Amino acid sequence: MALVVTSSAGFCGSSHAVQEGSLRLSGSGRLSMTKPNSIPSARVGFAVRALQQSPAETETSRRSMLGLLAAGFASTSFVETVLAETKMPLPPAVPVRIAGIPGSLREGSLNKKLINAASQIAKTISPTIEVEYVDIDSLPLINTDLVKNKKYPAEVEAFFNKLRSVDGILFASPEYNYSVAGPLKNAIDWASMERDVLKDKTAAIVSTGWDLGGARSQYHLRQIGIRPDIYFINSPEVFINENPPVFDSDGNLTDEDVRKKLKELLVSLNNFTLRLRPCRPFPWPRPVPLEQPADALD
Structure with a gap:
Protein backbone atom coordinates (compact mmCIF):
# COMPACT_ATOMS: atom_id res chain seq x y z
CA MET A 1 0.00 0.00 0.00
CA ALA A 2 1.31 3.45 -0.90
CA LEU A 3 0.92 6.35 1.48
CA VAL A 4 0.93 10.02 0.64
CA VAL A 5 0.55 12.73 3.27
CA THR A 6 -0.40 16.28 2.43
CA SER A 7 0.36 19.16 4.74
CA SER A 8 1.03 22.89 4.65
CA ALA A 9 4.74 22.05 4.41
CA GLY A 10 4.34 19.88 1.29
CA PHE A 11 4.04 16.21 0.36
CA CYS A 12 5.78 13.05 1.41
CA GLY A 13 5.15 9.59 0.01
CA SER A 14 6.51 6.29 -1.29
CA SER A 15 6.45 4.70 -4.74
CA HIS A 16 4.26 1.61 -5.09
CA ALA A 17 1.71 0.46 -7.59
CA VAL A 18 -1.58 2.31 -7.36
CA GLN A 19 -4.86 1.93 -9.12
CA GLU A 20 -5.38 5.03 -11.24
CA GLY A 21 -8.16 7.23 -9.92
CA SER A 22 -8.92 5.25 -6.74
CA LEU A 23 -7.99 6.79 -3.41
CA ARG A 24 -8.78 6.16 0.22
CA LEU A 25 -8.90 8.91 2.83
CA SER A 26 -7.65 7.70 6.22
CA GLY A 27 -10.57 6.97 8.51
CA SER A 28 -13.23 7.02 5.78
CA GLY A 29 -14.57 4.91 2.97
CA ARG A 30 -13.16 4.74 -0.52
CA LEU A 31 -13.37 7.82 -2.66
CA SER A 32 -13.43 7.19 -6.41
CA MET A 33 -12.47 9.78 -8.97
CA THR A 34 -13.06 9.39 -12.69
CA LYS A 35 -10.21 11.61 -13.86
CA PRO A 36 -6.86 11.33 -12.07
CA ASN A 37 -5.81 14.80 -13.19
CA SER A 38 -8.87 16.33 -11.55
CA ILE A 39 -8.16 15.04 -8.07
CA PRO A 40 -7.66 18.04 -5.80
CA SER A 41 -5.68 17.72 -2.59
CA ALA A 42 -6.35 19.01 0.90
CA ARG A 43 -3.68 21.35 2.22
CA VAL A 44 -3.61 20.57 5.90
CA GLY A 45 -3.37 17.36 7.87
CA PHE A 46 -4.92 14.77 5.55
CA ALA A 47 -3.38 11.37 4.88
CA VAL A 48 -4.36 9.91 1.52
CA ARG A 49 -3.78 6.22 0.86
CA ALA A 50 -3.47 4.84 -2.65
CA LEU A 51 -4.71 1.24 -2.75
CA GLN A 52 -2.69 -1.42 -4.54
CA GLN A 53 -5.15 -3.69 -6.33
CA SER A 54 -2.84 -6.44 -7.60
CA PRO A 55 0.89 -7.22 -7.68
CA ALA A 56 0.77 -7.20 -11.46
CA GLU A 57 -0.05 -3.52 -11.68
CA THR A 58 2.57 -1.21 -13.04
CA GLU A 59 4.74 0.53 -10.47
CA THR A 60 3.95 4.21 -10.16
CA SER A 61 6.81 6.54 -9.38
CA ARG A 62 6.73 8.82 -6.38
CA ARG A 63 6.81 11.82 -8.69
CA SER A 64 3.79 10.60 -10.66
CA MET A 65 1.81 9.94 -7.49
CA LEU A 66 2.55 13.35 -6.07
CA GLY A 67 1.73 14.98 -9.38
CA LEU A 68 -1.65 13.26 -9.32
CA LEU A 69 -2.44 14.64 -5.89
CA ALA A 70 -0.99 18.07 -6.54
CA ALA A 71 -3.15 18.64 -9.63
CA GLY A 72 -5.84 20.36 -7.60
CA PHE A 73 -3.71 21.51 -4.67
CA ALA A 74 -5.39 24.90 -4.30
CA SER A 75 -8.97 23.62 -4.49
CA THR A 76 -11.35 22.84 -1.65
CA SER A 77 -13.47 20.46 -3.71
CA PHE A 78 -11.51 17.38 -2.58
CA VAL A 79 -12.56 17.85 1.03
CA GLU A 80 -16.08 18.78 -0.01
CA THR A 81 -16.30 15.57 -2.03
CA VAL A 82 -15.05 13.52 0.93
CA LEU A 83 -17.71 15.06 3.16
CA ALA A 84 -20.36 14.32 0.57
CA GLU A 85 -19.19 10.69 0.25
CA THR A 86 -19.22 10.20 4.02
CA LYS A 87 -22.54 12.08 4.51
CA MET A 88 -20.85 14.65 6.73
CA PRO A 89 -22.33 18.17 6.75
CA LEU A 90 -20.24 20.99 5.35
CA PRO A 91 -19.47 23.48 8.17
CA PRO A 92 -19.78 27.21 7.57
CA ALA A 93 -16.75 28.80 5.93
CA VAL A 94 -14.21 30.50 8.18
CA PRO A 95 -14.31 34.26 7.48
CA ARG A 277 -3.01 32.38 5.31
CA PRO A 278 -1.00 29.45 6.78
CA CYS A 279 -2.71 26.32 8.10
CA ARG A 280 -6.09 27.98 8.00
CA PRO A 281 -8.89 25.90 9.51
CA PHE A 282 -11.24 24.06 7.17
CA PRO A 283 -13.49 24.93 5.43
CA TRP A 284 -11.75 27.64 3.48
CA PRO A 285 -13.69 30.38 1.70
CA ARG A 286 -13.34 30.30 -2.05
CA PRO A 287 -11.67 33.20 -3.87
CA VAL A 288 -14.16 35.81 -5.00
CA PRO A 289 -14.15 36.48 -8.78
CA LEU A 290 -14.26 40.05 -9.96
CA GLU A 291 -17.10 40.86 -12.30
CA GLN A 292 -14.85 43.14 -14.33
CA PRO A 293 -11.09 43.23 -13.65
CA ALA A 294 -9.73 46.70 -12.97
CA ASP A 295 -7.18 46.51 -15.80
CA ALA A 296 -8.57 44.03 -18.31
CA LEU A 297 -6.27 43.31 -21.24
CA ASP A 298 -7.55 43.82 -24.79
Missing part, protein backbone atom coordinates in the same frame (compact mmCIF):
# COMPACT_ATOMS: atom_id res chain seq x y z
CA VAL A 96 -11.44 36.41 6.32
CA ARG A 97 -11.12 39.10 8.99
CA ILE A 98 -9.75 42.49 7.93
CA ALA A 99 -8.78 45.30 10.31
CA GLY A 100 -9.56 48.71 8.85
CA ILE A 101 -7.05 51.27 10.16
CA PRO A 102 -7.42 54.96 9.26
CA GLY A 103 -4.33 57.13 9.41
CA SER A 104 -6.06 60.28 10.59
CA LEU A 105 -7.44 61.27 13.99
CA ARG A 106 -9.87 63.96 12.81
CA GLU A 107 -13.50 63.09 13.56
CA GLY A 108 -14.72 63.91 10.05
CA SER A 109 -11.68 62.35 8.38
CA LEU A 110 -12.13 61.12 4.82
CA ASN A 111 -10.02 58.09 5.74
CA LYS A 112 -12.32 57.09 8.58
CA LYS A 113 -15.26 57.36 6.20
CA LEU A 114 -13.44 55.16 3.68
CA ILE A 115 -12.94 52.42 6.28
CA ASN A 116 -16.64 52.55 7.20
CA ALA A 117 -17.59 52.45 3.51
CA ALA A 118 -15.28 49.46 2.96
CA SER A 119 -16.97 47.65 5.84
CA GLN A 120 -20.34 48.08 4.15
CA ILE A 121 -19.03 47.15 0.70
CA ALA A 122 -17.45 43.96 2.08
CA LYS A 123 -20.90 42.72 3.07
CA THR A 124 -22.05 42.98 -0.55
CA ILE A 125 -19.09 40.93 -1.82
CA SER A 126 -19.25 37.82 0.36
CA PRO A 127 -20.51 36.85 3.83
CA THR A 128 -17.02 35.49 4.55
CA ILE A 129 -15.30 38.90 4.27
CA GLU A 130 -15.36 41.05 7.41
CA VAL A 131 -13.88 44.55 7.68
CA GLU A 132 -13.78 45.91 11.23
CA TYR A 133 -12.89 49.51 12.04
CA VAL A 134 -9.89 49.65 14.41
CA ASP A 135 -9.44 52.89 16.33
CA ILE A 136 -5.92 54.26 16.83
CA ASP A 137 -7.02 57.59 18.37
CA SER A 138 -6.26 56.52 21.92
CA LEU A 139 -2.77 55.13 21.31
CA PRO A 140 -0.09 57.12 23.18
CA LEU A 141 3.00 58.33 21.36
CA ILE A 142 5.45 55.45 21.29
CA ASN A 143 7.73 55.59 24.30
CA THR A 144 9.40 52.50 25.74
CA ASP A 145 9.29 54.13 29.19
CA LEU A 146 5.57 53.29 29.10
CA VAL A 147 6.41 49.56 29.00
CA LYS A 148 6.63 48.39 32.61
CA ASN A 149 7.83 44.86 33.41
CA LYS A 150 7.20 43.89 29.77
CA LYS A 151 3.60 45.11 30.04
CA TYR A 152 2.24 47.68 27.63
CA PRO A 153 -0.36 50.37 28.31
CA ALA A 154 -3.92 49.02 28.21
CA GLU A 155 -4.73 50.84 24.95
CA VAL A 156 -1.67 49.34 23.29
CA GLU A 157 -2.43 45.81 24.53
CA ALA A 158 -5.99 46.11 23.21
CA PHE A 159 -4.61 47.24 19.85
CA PHE A 160 -2.18 44.29 19.78
CA ASN A 161 -4.94 41.78 20.52
CA LYS A 162 -7.21 43.24 17.86
CA LEU A 163 -4.53 42.88 15.20
CA ARG A 164 -3.62 39.38 16.36
CA SER A 165 -7.22 38.31 15.74
CA VAL A 166 -7.35 39.39 12.08
CA ASP A 167 -5.96 37.97 8.85
CA GLY A 168 -5.26 41.20 7.00
CA ILE A 169 -5.27 44.99 7.21
CA LEU A 170 -6.84 47.72 5.14
CA PHE A 171 -4.93 50.98 5.62
CA ALA A 172 -6.62 54.28 4.75
CA SER A 173 -3.60 56.54 4.57
CA PRO A 174 -3.61 60.31 4.14
CA GLU A 175 -0.49 61.89 2.70
CA TYR A 176 1.38 64.29 4.97
CA ASN A 177 4.50 65.88 3.47
CA TYR A 178 5.02 63.06 0.96
CA SER A 179 4.68 60.41 3.68
CA VAL A 180 2.18 58.71 5.98
CA ALA A 181 0.54 60.60 8.81
CA GLY A 182 2.20 60.53 12.24
CA PRO A 183 -0.66 58.64 13.98
CA LEU A 184 -0.46 55.78 11.48
CA LYS A 185 3.32 55.53 11.74
CA ASN A 186 2.94 55.59 15.53
CA ALA A 187 0.41 52.72 15.40
CA ILE A 188 2.68 50.61 13.20
CA ASP A 189 5.68 51.35 15.42
CA TRP A 190 3.77 50.15 18.48
CA ALA A 191 2.52 47.05 16.67
CA SER A 192 6.03 46.14 15.53
CA MET A 193 7.19 45.95 19.15
CA GLU A 194 5.75 42.42 19.36
CA ARG A 195 6.70 40.17 16.45
CA ASP A 196 3.43 38.23 16.29
CA VAL A 197 1.17 41.28 15.91
CA LEU A 198 1.85 42.13 12.26
CA LYS A 199 4.00 39.26 11.01
CA ASP A 200 2.55 37.53 7.91
CA LYS A 201 -0.48 39.81 7.79
CA THR A 202 -1.70 40.74 4.33
CA ALA A 203 -2.50 44.38 3.64
CA ALA A 204 -4.01 46.80 1.14
CA ILE A 205 -3.91 50.59 0.96
CA VAL A 206 -6.38 53.24 -0.06
CA SER A 207 -4.66 56.63 0.09
CA THR A 208 -5.93 60.19 0.00
CA GLY A 209 -4.30 63.48 -0.94
CA TRP A 210 -4.73 66.76 -2.77
CA ASP A 211 -2.80 66.20 -5.98
CA LEU A 212 -1.82 62.57 -6.60
CA GLY A 213 -4.36 61.02 -4.26
CA GLY A 214 -1.70 60.17 -1.68
CA ALA A 215 0.37 58.06 -4.08
CA ARG A 216 3.69 59.05 -2.49
CA SER A 217 2.49 58.01 0.96
CA GLN A 218 1.48 54.58 -0.34
CA TYR A 219 5.00 53.68 -1.39
CA HIS A 220 6.45 54.94 1.87
CA LEU A 221 3.90 52.85 3.78
CA ARG A 222 4.97 49.76 1.84
CA GLN A 223 8.57 50.45 2.85
CA ILE A 224 7.57 50.85 6.51
CA GLY A 225 5.86 47.45 6.38
CA ILE A 226 9.01 45.55 5.38
CA ARG A 227 10.47 44.96 8.83
CA PRO A 228 7.14 43.97 10.48
CA ASP A 229 6.71 41.37 7.65
CA ILE A 230 3.49 42.81 6.21
CA TYR A 231 2.57 41.49 2.76
CA PHE A 232 0.95 44.18 0.61
CA ILE A 233 -1.09 43.38 -2.47
CA ASN A 234 0.29 44.94 -5.66
CA SER A 235 -2.95 45.73 -7.43
CA PRO A 236 -5.26 47.45 -7.73
CA GLU A 237 -3.77 50.72 -6.50
CA VAL A 238 -6.41 53.12 -5.18
CA PHE A 239 -5.61 56.84 -4.96
CA ILE A 240 -8.39 59.27 -4.01
CA ASN A 241 -8.24 63.03 -4.37
CA GLU A 242 -9.72 65.08 -1.53
CA ASN A 243 -11.52 67.32 -4.03
CA PRO A 244 -14.21 66.95 -5.30
CA PRO A 245 -15.85 65.28 -2.28
CA VAL A 246 -16.78 61.60 -2.60
CA PHE A 247 -19.03 61.54 0.49
CA ASP A 248 -22.21 63.50 1.18
CA SER A 249 -22.87 65.46 4.36
CA ASP A 250 -24.23 62.32 6.07
CA GLY A 251 -21.07 60.31 5.41
CA ASN A 252 -22.51 58.23 2.57
CA LEU A 253 -20.22 57.29 -0.30
CA THR A 254 -21.67 58.92 -3.41
CA ASP A 255 -18.87 58.37 -5.94
CA GLU A 256 -19.55 55.12 -7.82
CA ASP A 257 -16.05 54.99 -9.27
CA VAL A 258 -14.57 55.05 -5.76
CA ARG A 259 -17.06 52.39 -4.68
CA LYS A 260 -15.98 50.16 -7.58
CA LYS A 261 -12.30 50.65 -6.76
CA LEU A 262 -12.85 49.83 -3.07
CA LYS A 263 -14.70 46.67 -4.03
CA GLU A 264 -11.89 45.55 -6.33
CA LEU A 265 -9.35 46.34 -3.61
CA LEU A 266 -11.22 44.22 -1.05
CA VAL A 267 -11.64 41.32 -3.46
CA SER A 268 -7.92 41.35 -4.23
CA LEU A 269 -7.01 41.53 -0.52
CA ASN A 270 -9.42 38.70 0.31
CA ASN A 271 -8.07 36.39 -2.39
CA PHE A 272 -4.44 37.20 -1.56
CA THR A 273 -5.15 36.45 2.10
CA LEU A 274 -6.66 33.07 1.20
CA ARG A 275 -3.51 32.14 -0.69
CA LEU A 276 -1.15 33.19 2.10
Whole structure:
Protein backbone atom coordinates (compact mmCIF):
# COMPACT_ATOMS: atom_id res chain seq x y z
CA MET A 1 0.00 0.00 0.00
CA ALA A 2 1.31 3.45 -0.90
CA LEU A 3 0.92 6.35 1.48
CA VAL A 4 0.93 10.02 0.64
CA VAL A 5 0.55 12.73 3.27
CA THR A 6 -0.40 16.28 2.43
CA SER A 7 0.36 19.16 4.74
CA SER A 8 1.03 22.89 4.65
CA ALA A 9 4.74 22.05 4.41
CA GLY A 10 4.34 19.88 1.29
CA PHE A 11 4.04 16.21 0.36
CA CYS A 12 5.78 13.05 1.41
CA GLY A 13 5.15 9.59 0.01
CA SER A 14 6.51 6.29 -1.29
CA SER A 15 6.45 4.70 -4.74
CA HIS A 16 4.26 1.61 -5.09
CA ALA A 17 1.71 0.46 -7.59
CA VAL A 18 -1.58 2.31 -7.36
CA GLN A 19 -4.86 1.93 -9.12
CA GLU A 20 -5.38 5.03 -11.24
CA GLY A 21 -8.16 7.23 -9.92
CA SER A 22 -8.92 5.25 -6.74
CA LEU A 23 -7.99 6.79 -3.41
CA ARG A 24 -8.78 6.16 0.22
CA LEU A 25 -8.90 8.91 2.83
CA SER A 26 -7.65 7.70 6.22
CA GLY A 27 -10.57 6.97 8.51
CA SER A 28 -13.23 7.02 5.78
CA GLY A 29 -14.57 4.91 2.97
CA ARG A 30 -13.16 4.74 -0.52
CA LEU A 31 -13.37 7.82 -2.66
CA SER A 32 -13.43 7.19 -6.41
CA MET A 33 -12.47 9.78 -8.97
CA THR A 34 -13.06 9.39 -12.69
CA LYS A 35 -10.21 11.61 -13.86
CA PRO A 36 -6.86 11.33 -12.07
CA ASN A 37 -5.81 14.80 -13.19
CA SER A 38 -8.87 16.33 -11.55
CA ILE A 39 -8.16 15.04 -8.07
CA PRO A 40 -7.66 18.04 -5.80
CA SER A 41 -5.68 17.72 -2.59
CA ALA A 42 -6.35 19.01 0.90
CA ARG A 43 -3.68 21.35 2.22
CA VAL A 44 -3.61 20.57 5.90
CA GLY A 45 -3.37 17.36 7.87
CA PHE A 46 -4.92 14.77 5.55
CA ALA A 47 -3.38 11.37 4.88
CA VAL A 48 -4.36 9.91 1.52
CA ARG A 49 -3.78 6.22 0.86
CA ALA A 50 -3.47 4.84 -2.65
CA LEU A 51 -4.71 1.24 -2.75
CA GLN A 52 -2.69 -1.42 -4.54
CA GLN A 53 -5.15 -3.69 -6.33
CA SER A 54 -2.84 -6.44 -7.60
CA PRO A 55 0.89 -7.22 -7.68
CA ALA A 56 0.77 -7.20 -11.46
CA GLU A 57 -0.05 -3.52 -11.68
CA THR A 58 2.57 -1.21 -13.04
CA GLU A 59 4.74 0.53 -10.47
CA THR A 60 3.95 4.21 -10.16
CA SER A 61 6.81 6.54 -9.38
CA ARG A 62 6.73 8.82 -6.38
CA ARG A 63 6.81 11.82 -8.69
CA SER A 64 3.79 10.60 -10.66
CA MET A 65 1.81 9.94 -7.49
CA LEU A 66 2.55 13.35 -6.07
CA GLY A 67 1.73 14.98 -9.38
CA LEU A 68 -1.65 13.26 -9.32
CA LEU A 69 -2.44 14.64 -5.89
CA ALA A 70 -0.99 18.07 -6.54
CA ALA A 71 -3.15 18.64 -9.63
CA GLY A 72 -5.84 20.36 -7.60
CA PHE A 73 -3.71 21.51 -4.67
CA ALA A 74 -5.39 24.90 -4.30
CA SER A 75 -8.97 23.62 -4.49
CA THR A 76 -11.35 22.84 -1.65
CA SER A 77 -13.47 20.46 -3.71
CA PHE A 78 -11.51 17.38 -2.58
CA VAL A 79 -12.56 17.85 1.03
CA GLU A 80 -16.08 18.78 -0.01
CA THR A 81 -16.30 15.57 -2.03
CA VAL A 82 -15.05 13.52 0.93
CA LEU A 83 -17.71 15.06 3.16
CA ALA A 84 -20.36 14.32 0.57
CA GLU A 85 -19.19 10.69 0.25
CA THR A 86 -19.22 10.20 4.02
CA LYS A 87 -22.54 12.08 4.51
CA MET A 88 -20.85 14.65 6.73
CA PRO A 89 -22.33 18.17 6.75
CA LEU A 90 -20.24 20.99 5.35
CA PRO A 91 -19.47 23.48 8.17
CA PRO A 92 -19.78 27.21 7.57
CA ALA A 93 -16.75 28.80 5.93
CA VAL A 94 -14.21 30.50 8.18
CA PRO A 95 -14.31 34.26 7.48
CA VAL A 96 -11.44 36.41 6.32
CA ARG A 97 -11.12 39.10 8.99
CA ILE A 98 -9.75 42.49 7.93
CA ALA A 99 -8.78 45.30 10.31
CA GLY A 100 -9.56 48.71 8.85
CA ILE A 101 -7.05 51.27 10.16
CA PRO A 102 -7.42 54.96 9.26
CA GLY A 103 -4.33 57.13 9.41
CA SER A 104 -6.06 60.28 10.59
CA LEU A 105 -7.44 61.27 13.99
CA ARG A 106 -9.87 63.96 12.81
CA GLU A 107 -13.50 63.09 13.56
CA GLY A 108 -14.72 63.91 10.05
CA SER A 109 -11.68 62.35 8.38
CA LEU A 110 -12.13 61.12 4.82
CA ASN A 111 -10.02 58.09 5.74
CA LYS A 112 -12.32 57.09 8.58
CA LYS A 113 -15.26 57.36 6.20
CA LEU A 114 -13.44 55.16 3.68
CA ILE A 115 -12.94 52.42 6.28
CA ASN A 116 -16.64 52.55 7.20
CA ALA A 117 -17.59 52.45 3.51
CA ALA A 118 -15.28 49.46 2.96
CA SER A 119 -16.97 47.65 5.84
CA GLN A 120 -20.34 48.08 4.15
CA ILE A 121 -19.03 47.15 0.70
CA ALA A 122 -17.45 43.96 2.08
CA LYS A 123 -20.90 42.72 3.07
CA THR A 124 -22.05 42.98 -0.55
CA ILE A 125 -19.09 40.93 -1.82
CA SER A 126 -19.25 37.82 0.36
CA PRO A 127 -20.51 36.85 3.83
CA THR A 128 -17.02 35.49 4.55
CA ILE A 129 -15.30 38.90 4.27
CA GLU A 130 -15.36 41.05 7.41
CA VAL A 131 -13.88 44.55 7.68
CA GLU A 132 -13.78 45.91 11.23
CA TYR A 133 -12.89 49.51 12.04
CA VAL A 134 -9.89 49.65 14.41
CA ASP A 135 -9.44 52.89 16.33
CA ILE A 136 -5.92 54.26 16.83
CA ASP A 137 -7.02 57.59 18.37
CA SER A 138 -6.26 56.52 21.92
CA LEU A 139 -2.77 55.13 21.31
CA PRO A 140 -0.09 57.12 23.18
CA LEU A 141 3.00 58.33 21.36
CA ILE A 142 5.45 55.45 21.29
CA ASN A 143 7.73 55.59 24.30
CA THR A 144 9.40 52.50 25.74
CA ASP A 145 9.29 54.13 29.19
CA LEU A 146 5.57 53.29 29.10
CA VAL A 147 6.41 49.56 29.00
CA LYS A 148 6.63 48.39 32.61
CA ASN A 149 7.83 44.86 33.41
CA LYS A 150 7.20 43.89 29.77
CA LYS A 151 3.60 45.11 30.04
CA TYR A 152 2.24 47.68 27.63
CA PRO A 153 -0.36 50.37 28.31
CA ALA A 154 -3.92 49.02 28.21
CA GLU A 155 -4.73 50.84 24.95
CA VAL A 156 -1.67 49.34 23.29
CA GLU A 157 -2.43 45.81 24.53
CA ALA A 158 -5.99 46.11 23.21
CA PHE A 159 -4.61 47.24 19.85
CA PHE A 160 -2.18 44.29 19.78
CA ASN A 161 -4.94 41.78 20.52
CA LYS A 162 -7.21 43.24 17.86
CA LEU A 163 -4.53 42.88 15.20
CA ARG A 164 -3.62 39.38 16.36
CA SER A 165 -7.22 38.31 15.74
CA VAL A 166 -7.35 39.39 12.08
CA ASP A 167 -5.96 37.97 8.85
CA GLY A 168 -5.26 41.20 7.00
CA ILE A 169 -5.27 44.99 7.21
CA LEU A 170 -6.84 47.72 5.14
CA PHE A 171 -4.93 50.98 5.62
CA ALA A 172 -6.62 54.28 4.75
CA SER A 173 -3.60 56.54 4.57
CA PRO A 174 -3.61 60.31 4.14
CA GLU A 175 -0.49 61.89 2.70
CA TYR A 176 1.38 64.29 4.97
CA ASN A 177 4.50 65.88 3.47
CA TYR A 178 5.02 63.06 0.96
CA SER A 179 4.68 60.41 3.68
CA VAL A 180 2.18 58.71 5.98
CA ALA A 181 0.54 60.60 8.81
CA GLY A 182 2.20 60.53 12.24
CA PRO A 183 -0.66 58.64 13.98
CA LEU A 184 -0.46 55.78 11.48
CA LYS A 185 3.32 55.53 11.74
CA ASN A 186 2.94 55.59 15.53
CA ALA A 187 0.41 52.72 15.40
CA ILE A 188 2.68 50.61 13.20
CA ASP A 189 5.68 51.35 15.42
CA TRP A 190 3.77 50.15 18.48
CA ALA A 191 2.52 47.05 16.67
CA SER A 192 6.03 46.14 15.53
CA MET A 193 7.19 45.95 19.15
CA GLU A 194 5.75 42.42 19.36
CA ARG A 195 6.70 40.17 16.45
CA ASP A 196 3.43 38.23 16.29
CA VAL A 197 1.17 41.28 15.91
CA LEU A 198 1.85 42.13 12.26
CA LYS A 199 4.00 39.26 11.01
CA ASP A 200 2.55 37.53 7.91
CA LYS A 201 -0.48 39.81 7.79
CA THR A 202 -1.70 40.74 4.33
CA ALA A 203 -2.50 44.38 3.64
CA ALA A 204 -4.01 46.80 1.14
CA ILE A 205 -3.91 50.59 0.96
CA VAL A 206 -6.38 53.24 -0.06
CA SER A 207 -4.66 56.63 0.09
CA THR A 208 -5.93 60.19 0.00
CA GLY A 209 -4.30 63.48 -0.94
CA TRP A 210 -4.73 66.76 -2.77
CA ASP A 211 -2.80 66.20 -5.98
CA LEU A 212 -1.82 62.57 -6.60
CA GLY A 213 -4.36 61.02 -4.26
CA GLY A 214 -1.70 60.17 -1.68
CA ALA A 215 0.37 58.06 -4.08
CA ARG A 216 3.69 59.05 -2.49
CA SER A 217 2.49 58.01 0.96
CA GLN A 218 1.48 54.58 -0.34
CA TYR A 219 5.00 53.68 -1.39
CA HIS A 220 6.45 54.94 1.87
CA LEU A 221 3.90 52.85 3.78
CA ARG A 222 4.97 49.76 1.84
CA GLN A 223 8.57 50.45 2.85
CA ILE A 224 7.57 50.85 6.51
CA GLY A 225 5.86 47.45 6.38
CA ILE A 226 9.01 45.55 5.38
CA ARG A 227 10.47 44.96 8.83
CA PRO A 228 7.14 43.97 10.48
CA ASP A 229 6.71 41.37 7.65
CA ILE A 230 3.49 42.81 6.21
CA TYR A 231 2.57 41.49 2.76
CA PHE A 232 0.95 44.18 0.61
CA ILE A 233 -1.09 43.38 -2.47
CA ASN A 234 0.29 44.94 -5.66
CA SER A 235 -2.95 45.73 -7.43
CA PRO A 236 -5.26 47.45 -7.73
CA GLU A 237 -3.77 50.72 -6.50
CA VAL A 238 -6.41 53.12 -5.18
CA PHE A 239 -5.61 56.84 -4.96
CA ILE A 240 -8.39 59.27 -4.01
CA ASN A 241 -8.24 63.03 -4.37
CA GLU A 242 -9.72 65.08 -1.53
CA ASN A 243 -11.52 67.32 -4.03
CA PRO A 244 -14.21 66.95 -5.30
CA PRO A 245 -15.85 65.28 -2.28
CA VAL A 246 -16.78 61.60 -2.60
CA PHE A 247 -19.03 61.54 0.49
CA ASP A 248 -22.21 63.50 1.18
CA SER A 249 -22.87 65.46 4.36
CA ASP A 250 -24.23 62.32 6.07
CA GLY A 251 -21.07 60.31 5.41
CA ASN A 252 -22.51 58.23 2.57
CA LEU A 253 -20.22 57.29 -0.30
CA THR A 254 -21.67 58.92 -3.41
CA ASP A 255 -18.87 58.37 -5.94
CA GLU A 256 -19.55 55.12 -7.82
CA ASP A 257 -16.05 54.99 -9.27
CA VAL A 258 -14.57 55.05 -5.76
CA ARG A 259 -17.06 52.39 -4.68
CA LYS A 260 -15.98 50.16 -7.58
CA LYS A 261 -12.30 50.65 -6.76
CA LEU A 262 -12.85 49.83 -3.07
CA LYS A 263 -14.70 46.67 -4.03
CA GLU A 264 -11.89 45.55 -6.33
CA LEU A 265 -9.35 46.34 -3.61
CA LEU A 266 -11.22 44.22 -1.05
CA VAL A 267 -11.64 41.32 -3.46
CA SER A 268 -7.92 41.35 -4.23
CA LEU A 269 -7.01 41.53 -0.52
CA ASN A 270 -9.42 38.70 0.31
CA ASN A 271 -8.07 36.39 -2.39
CA PHE A 272 -4.44 37.20 -1.56
CA THR A 273 -5.15 36.45 2.10
CA LEU A 274 -6.66 33.07 1.20
CA ARG A 275 -3.51 32.14 -0.69
CA LEU A 276 -1.15 33.19 2.10
CA ARG A 277 -3.01 32.38 5.31
CA PRO A 278 -1.00 29.45 6.78
CA CYS A 279 -2.71 26.32 8.10
CA ARG A 280 -6.09 27.98 8.00
CA PRO A 281 -8.89 25.90 9.51
CA PHE A 282 -11.24 24.06 7.17
CA PRO A 283 -13.49 24.93 5.43
CA TRP A 284 -11.75 27.64 3.48
CA PRO A 285 -13.69 30.38 1.70
CA ARG A 286 -13.34 30.30 -2.05
CA PRO A 287 -11.67 33.20 -3.87
CA VAL A 288 -14.16 35.81 -5.00
CA PRO A 289 -14.15 36.48 -8.78
CA LEU A 290 -14.26 40.05 -9.96
CA GLU A 291 -17.10 40.86 -12.30
CA GLN A 292 -14.85 43.14 -14.33
CA PRO A 293 -11.09 43.23 -13.65
CA ALA A 294 -9.73 46.70 -12.97
CA ASP A 295 -7.18 46.51 -15.80
CA ALA A 296 -8.57 44.03 -18.31
CA LEU A 297 -6.27 43.31 -21.24
CA ASP A 298 -7.55 43.82 -24.79
